[in-house]
Amino acid sequence: MKKLLIVEDEDDLCLLYKEELSREGYAVTTAQNAEQGLEALNRERFDLIITDIRMPGRDGVEFITQIMGLRKDIPIIINTAYQSYKEDFMTWAADAYIVKSSSLQELKSKIREIIDR
Amino acid sequence: MIERFQFLAPDFHSKEPKELALLSIISQSFFQPFSIEDNLLVILTALTSGSGVGFNRAMLFRTADDKLKGEAWLGPRSAEEAKSIWDVLSTPGIGYIEIIEHNRWLLTRQADSLSQIVKPLVYSLAQDNLTIPATSAARKEMLLVRNARQEPQIDPKFLEVIDVEEFLCVPLFVRGEEVMGLIILDNAYTLRPIEPKDVKLASLCGLMAGNYMYATLLHNRMIEMERLAALGEMAMFITHQLRNPLTAIGGFTDQLLNSPSDEAKKRRNLEIIRKEIRRLEDVVDRLARFLKVDLRKMVPFDLPSVLQGAIQGSALKMKSEEIEIRVNFEENLPRILGDATYVGEAFRNLIVNALEASSRGGCVSIQGRREDQNWVVVSVHDNGKGMLPAVREKLFSSFFSTKDKGLGLGLLYVKRVMESCGGRIEVDSEAGRGTTFQLHFKSAEEGRTDA
Numbered sequence: 001m002k003k004l005l006i007v008e009d010e011d012d013l014c015l016l017y018k019e020e021l022s023r024e025g026y027a028v029t030t031a032q033n034a035e036q037g038l039e040a041l042n043r044e045r046f047d048l049i050i051t052d053i054r055m056p057g058r059d060g061v062e063f064i065t066q067i068m069g070l071r072k073d074i075p076i077i078i079n080t081a082y083q084s085y086k087e088d089f090m091t092w093a094a095d096a097y098i099v100k101s102s103s104l105q106e107l108k109s110k111i112r113e114i115i116d117r
Numbered sequence: 118m119i120e121r122f123q124f125l126a127p128d129f130h131s132k133e134p135k136e137l138a139l140l141s142i143i144s145q146s147f148f149q150p151f152s153i154e155d156n157l158l159v160i161l162t163a164l165t166s167g168s169g170v171g172f173n174r175a176m177l178f179r180t181a182d183d184k185l186k187g188e189a190w191l192g193p194r195s196a197e198e199a200k201s202i203w204d205v206l207s208t209p210g211i212g213y214i215e216i217i218e219h220n221r222w223l224l225t226r227q228a229d230s231l232s233q234i235v236k237p238l239v240y241s242l243a244q245d246n247l248t249i250p251a252t253s254a255a256r257k258e259m260l261l262v263r264n265a266r267q268e269p270q271i272d273p274k275f276l277e278v279i280d281v282e283e284f285l286c287v288p289l290f291v292r293g294e295e296v297m298g299l300i301i302l303d304n305a306y307t308l309r310p311i312e313p314k315d316v317k318l319a320s321l322c323g324l325m326a327g328n329y330m331y332a333t334l335l336h337n338r339m340i341e342m343e344r345l346a347a348l349g350e351m352a353m354f355i356t357h358q359l360r361n362p363l364t365a366i367g368g369f370t371d372q373l374l375n376s377p378s379d380e381a382k383k384r385r386n387l388e389i390i391r392k393e394i395r396r397l398e399d400v401v402d403r404l405a406r407f408l409k410v411d412l413r414k415m416v417p418f419d420l421p422s423v424l425q426g427a428i429q430g431s432a433l434k435m436k437s438e439e440i441e442i443r444v445n446f447e448e449n450l451p452r453i454l455g456d457a458t459y460v461g462e463a464f465r466n467l468i469v470n471a472l473e474a475s476s477r478g479g480c481v482s483i484q485g486r487r488e489d490q491n492w493v494v495v496s497v498h499d500n501g502k503g504m505l506p507a508v509r510e511k512l513f514s515s516f517f518s519t520k521d522k523g524l525g526l527g528l529l530y531v532k533r534v535m536e537s538c539g540g541r542i543e544v545d546s547e548a549g550r551g552t553t554f555q556l557h558f559k560s561a562e563e564g565r566t567d568a
Binding site: 010012013015016019020081082083084099100101102103104 | 353356357358359360361363364365366367368369370371372389392393
């Protein structure tokens with residue numbers, strides 16, 4: 001079973017992603033902040049990381065740099081409500097950048113695409 | 118020995134050469150927070166006052182959209198009026214404040230006369246066959262006309278208005294930029310010929326006015342750009358605040374649609390959806406409240422009672438966390454100027470922040486004291502977690518928040534409220550030691566109540 005790490009600070013979204021992606025047949029671990037995410041990365045090996053970039057009040061860039069440093073060869077999807085940072089992160093070697101929407105279709109198919117390749 | 122001098126001499130003296138007096142009036146007025154219109158009027162006055170250059174009348178045109186438009190005309194309407202005005206303006210020791218007051222008075226009185234006469238004068242600078250005065254502006258050349266009625270290049274309509282043989286056109290511009298306006302000077306009442314030294318002085322005024330107008334133009338452009346940038350930032354922040362709840366609502370709704378039979382899940386999902394909708398509503402409410410701050414209703418009000426209302430508004434939080442609020446107001450604190458509703462809301466924002474920063478069993482203290490005759494200071498202090506310098510710096514910038522679900526509008530709101538009632542806010546904070554916000558209000562008793 002492929003293992004996904006989801007870093008998302010919104011409770012409801014953590015729950016939603018966990019349920020929906022488990023139903024798709026993945027083993028899902030959720031982390032609600034940077035520290036938890038880094039802990040999980042140190043503890044076990046994942047096939048894909050899906051993370052938000054949190055901008056206001058925290059240095060989301062610093063956090064994501066750390067994750068990217070730790071992930072080594074694990075692909076990463078940025079899943080965020082911010083539209084405007086897409087170019088920055090894609091050139092920065094994220095594997096996909098998804099803007100959150102009311103449908104999870106895009107997220108699900110992107111995960112499938114990256115896992116299957 | 119080192120001597121100190123102030124830039125702003127309070128007045129100028131009749132014994133000084135009039136060139137100096139003139140430069141003094143103009144540069145001093147630029148130092149003041151007057152509007153560009155007021156300051157241009159000061160230039161016109163300086164050109165026409167006896168203690169300045171001493172022209173009889175000064176007419177101002179400004180350019181907008183490639184058109185030169187008549188805007189103001191300063192000067193007496195008759196020789197008798199001229200004498201009385203010059204007497205006022207030649208008074209030794211008169212300063213720019215008096216000049217501006219005088220100009221405002223002159224303009225309201227003349228609203229139906231001199232300035233109204235020049236307003237219909239509009240010249241397109243884009244066309245080829247320009248006439249005077251537009252030629253002077255278009256070519257950025259000073260023109261001294263001696264025998265106006267014999268010059269075919271002068272616009273007949275303009276000649277009819279100005280009705281003199283001799284006048285001087287001084288374009289207002291800075292090097293390399295479009296012309297911004299034009300001043301036209303004459304001696305309609307004394308009929309004194311315009312001399313080379315008058316031209317020299319007038320050109321000096323023109324250069325200063327041009328530079329001043331250009332600086333003002335750049336300043337306004339910059340403010341507009343900042344405003345647009347802030348707007349963009351705001352739009353980005355709001356989309357972010359709306360997308361998270363929308364994602365949750367969409368996702369949990371889809372679950373309901375896909376497995377309608379799971380009763381337990383149905384209830385849970387509906388509750389989550391309800392909660393997220395409330396959150397969306399809250400974002401919209403807070404935004405609406407923030408955008409509404411437009412307070413010009415400056416009314417004296419009693420600080421302690423407004424504050425008491427704000428404390429009651431945050432009582433729930435206070436009780437649940439067992440945080441104490443200590444209020445200490447000086448006796449006979451003067452009333453302050455502002456809009457009580459907005460100031461109350463601003464206090465509520467600060468108190469909620471202080472309570473949130475405090476740990477269980479903490480204490481928030483609110484003090485009010487008279488700082489001096491004009492100012493009343495209210496401080497809101499908590500001994501909570503405090504802030505790092507990096508956070509403190511960004512505190513009042515829009516859409517900055519340390520709270521997960523913060524909109525970043527709270528402190529910006531407080532700042533706007535304080536600015537709009539002529540006060541200010543200061544913050545002192547140290548990580549781990551707590552934070553103090555100081556609000557400086559204008560006292561209603563000593564300050565102006567008519568603002």
